[in-house]
Amino acid sequence: MGIILGDREYFKGIGQIAYEGPDTDNPLAYRWYDAKKVVAGKTLEEHLRFAVAYWHSFNGNGGDPFGGRTHFYPWDEKKDKIARARDKADAAFEFMSKLGLPYYCFHDVDVVDYDGTVLENEKSLNTLTEYLREKQKASGVKLLWGTANLFSHERFMNGATTNPDFSVVTYAAAQIKIALDATIALGGENYVFWGGREGYMSLLNTDMKREQAHFAEILKLSIQYAREKGFKGKFFIEPKPCEPTKHQYDYDAATVIGFLRQYDLLDDLSLNLEVNHATLAGHTFQHELQVAADAGLLGSLDANRGDYQNGWDTDQFPNDLMEWTESFLIILRAGGLQGGGINFDAKRRRNSTDTADLFHAHIGGADTLARALITADRIRQHGALDQFRSERYNSFDQGDGKRFEEGRLDLKKLYQLASENPEPRMISGRQEYLENLINRFI
Numbered sequence: 001m002g003i004i005l006g007d008r009e010y011f012k013g014i015g016q017i018a019y020e021g022p023d024t025d026n027p028l029a030y031r032w033y034d035a036k037k038v039v040a041g042k043t044l045e046e047h048l049r050f051a052v053a054y055w056h057s058f059n060g061n062g063g064d065p066f067g068g069r070t071h072f073y074p075w076d077e078k079k080d081k082i083a084r085a086r087d088k089a090d091a092a093f094e095f096m097s098k099l100g101l102p103y104y105c106f107h108d109v110d111v112v113d114y115d116g117t118v119l120e121n122e123k124s125l126n127t128l129t130e131y132l133r134e135k136q137k138a139s140g141v142k143l144l145w146g147t148a149n150l151f152s153h154e155r156f157m158n159g160a161t162t163n164p165d166f167s168v169v170t171y172a173a174a175q176i177k178i179a180l181d182a183t184i185a186l187g188g189e190n191y192v193f194w195g196g197r198e199g200y201m202s203l204l205n206t207d208m209k210r211e212q213a214h215f216a217e218i219l220k221l222s223i224q225y226a227r228e229k230g231f232k233g234k235f236f237i238e239p240k241p242c243e244p245t246k247h248q249y250d251y252d253a254a255t256v257i258g259f260l261r262q263y264d265l266l267d268d269l270s271l272n273l274e275v276n277h278a279t280l281a282g283h284t285f286q287h288e289l290q291v292a293a294d295a296g297l298l299g300s301l302d303a304n305r306g307d308y309q310n311g312w313d314t315d316q317f318p319n320d321l322m323e324w325t326e327s328f329l330i331i332l333r334a335g336g337l338q339g340g341g342i343n344f345d346a347k348r349r350r351n352s353t354d355t356a357d358l359f360h361a362h363i364g365g366a367d368t369l370a371r372a373l374i375t376a377d378r379i380r381q382h383g384a385l386d387q388f389r390s391e392r393y394n395s396f397d398q399g400d401g402k403r404f405e406e407g408r409l410d411l412k413k414l415y416q417l418a419s420e421n422p423e424p425r426m427i428s429g430r431q432e433y434l435e436n437l438i439n440r441f442i
């Protein structure tokens with residue numbers, strides 16, 4: 001819908017980012033993300049549903065444990081927090097409209113400072129919600145998901161919904177209620193729970209069973225509340241194994257699925273998977289995608305990447321074509337994401353201090369993923385990969401193998417078959433051949 005400016009232009013000298021194709025020399029153009037291009041029956045825009053993360057792009061200041069801010073924002077200058085929050089919203093919508101990406105995501109405290117009582121904070125967020133609603137209308141940019149930041153404030157140091165002190169749990173609940181109200185008011189399509197402090201540092205002071213039951217109860221109450229208010233969207237849990245707590249309850253996809261099953265929460269919740277969280281858990285992102293897809297719970301994605309050498313959540317912008325091509329093979333096979341989209345939960349490096357860097361980061365991310373999606377579709381069209389996979393299991397497609405899958409054989413029958421049949425022949429898994437096959441398309 002064109003570029004949306006506030007009182008002033010924050011990203012001067014950068015105009016609308018357009019698709020110019022792989023051969024362009026313009027670094028401020030998309031080479032692969034051609035939003036209207038149709039792949040596997042849908043446009044790239046419909047497949048990818050890219051979102052900009054408010055926290056990394058407009059709040060994150062480049063600080064790290066060893067040093068303060070390196071990113072200085074012109075929208076962060078006014079004294080009054082509401083005026084400052086409005087400036088930030090102006091900058092955000094200018095940026096998103098220039099990039100032409102369809103969605104954004106936020107935590108409550110990204111939008112406006114929460115520095116008062118519960119009711120004062122609610123009032124501030126409501127004021128900004130009104131403002132964001134106008135911005136959304138003017139730009140066509142939509143809210144992919146909202147969430148509550150239940151990890152930064154010191155009251156959450158022992159956990160939020162899993163805090164051993166009930167009064168802190170009520171504060172967490174209140175914050176969720178207010179964030180849900182804002183998400184609903186903005187037509188948010190989903191709501192995310194990432195439990196930053198939901199875990200423990202030491203079992204010596206922790207009743208894990210009780211804490212997890214409290215978390216489940218808050219999820220249930222939150223869903224109930226939102227549904228009563230007419231929210232039709234999806235709820236996602238975002239797994240992460242550690243950081244900030246030593247051991248987070250939502251460790252990985254399989255753990256979260258077990259938890260959801262245990263507390264009967266599978267109807268309303270599915271997963272928001274993040275690349276760097278997968279690798280922190282000792283998995284590939286592809287593994288996490290496959291676990292969620294197999295359970296029918298592949299909801300939404302946080303796109304970023306970790307670092308091969310560092311063991312923490314570096315949240316770099318995605319640029320690994322192989323990783324994302326393999327990922328899209330899984331996503332396409334699963335029929336796409338259920339209700340979610342792809343949020344760039346990624347930040348520019350501490351020393352990427354030019355305004356243009358924020359554009360390069362998102363353009364590179366969008367192009368990497370678009371290119372990977374197109375590549376994965378070509379691999380699927382070619383067919384040899386999927387054919388190899390299915391043929392690998394064809395001994396279960398007929399005869400006793402089929403009867404086994406249908407649950408119609410007992411252990412004695414399997415014993416009998418093994419004793420009657422010769423030693424199974426060796427069948428190659430042909431991994432190197434398949435890796436070469438994928439490389440042909442990249």
Ligand code: XLS
Nearest residue numbers: 147194238274302313345
């Ligand atoms: C942090 C998480 C966070 C969630 C939203 O590691 O990825 O950014 O996506 O709370």
Ligand code: NI
Nearest residue numbers: 238274302345
């Ligand atoms: Ni995330």
Ligand code: NI
Nearest residue numbers: 274276313345
């Ligand atoms: Ni993360």
